[in-house]
Amino acid sequence: MFWFMQGTCFLPTFLVIWSSSTFIISYIIALFQRDVDVILPYISDTGATPPESCVFGFMSTITAFAAFATMYAEYKFVGRVHERTGSVSPRLNKVSFGFGVVSCIGMCLVATFQETTVMPVHDLGALLFFVSGVIYTFLQSVISYRGLPYECPKSVCCFRVFFSGLAAIAVIPTIACAIPVGTSKLHWDTSDKDYSLHIASVTCEWITTFSFVFFFLTYIREFQQFKLKMTVNLTEYS
Known part of the structure; x- marks a missing residue:
């Protein structure tokens, strides 16, 4: 049996490959269409105009559903493992899953409402995606440590803490620097006023x-x- 066919391993494997492909493929298409700059466009910029907007919307929606399926599987796994040990409270597990669901909803909004058409809804979706996603990874890191040694090795817990911490640190300037810019233009020049913030x-x-x-x-x-x-x-009705 191949490694990705063991257990439910295909869920996170598919999520990682598909989500990475979503961002990279959209960027490449937008680059060849000359719709974005080569150096660091927003991820949403790579899905703002056709044809890349169609690809971005389609692939991002699938990513959101794959993320939901993966989070749900993790939620059920944590609940089953710790229903007897009591090391992780069911409430913490539910709260973590709830933030994960909100993050998936935010991704669907980002995929459906392009920044150049309905910017307020798009920005709301991005805010939900990033903030809820960071909280989800943080809570899952806490759950992983509380669940030792029943779930994953301590080294994996350390990696989860590192990536959740990196996301938490990076999301603050992502939002803080974007607010004063307040524009959805796709092309920037080094002489532009807010170029550094961008x-x-x-x-x-x-x-x-x-x-x-x-x-x-x-x-x-x-x-x-x-x-x-x-x-x-099945419920029988008389």
Whole structure:
């Protein structure tokens, strides 16, 4: 049996590969279309105009559903493992999953409402995605440490703390530097007034996003340990 077929390992594996491809493919298409600058456009800029907007919207929506499926599987796994040990409270597990769901909803908004068409909704979606995503990774890091040694090795916990901390640090300038700029233009020049703020915000946005990607990469080994089964209960009506 191949390693990615063990347990439910295919979920985080698919999420990591697909999400990375989403950002990279959209960037390459937008670059060849000359719709964005070569140096550090916003991720949303790479999906602002057709045809890359169609690709970005389609692939980002699938990414959001893949992320939801992965988070749900982790939620069920944590609940099952610790229902007897009591090391992780069910409330903490539910809160963490709740922030994960909000982050997925934010990604769907970003994918559906381009920044050049409905900017307020797009910005709201981005805010939900980044802030809720950071909180989710932080809470999952706490759960991982509380769950030792039943879930993942301590080295994996350390990696989760590192990536969640990196995302938390990077998301602050992502938002703080974007607010004073307040524009959705796709092309920038070094002589522009807010160019430095723009570059700082964009750099931190890419760091935050790929911190999420690498965080889910740490799920792969853990997901090899379990499988999910669906149970259908039929109710007879008289």
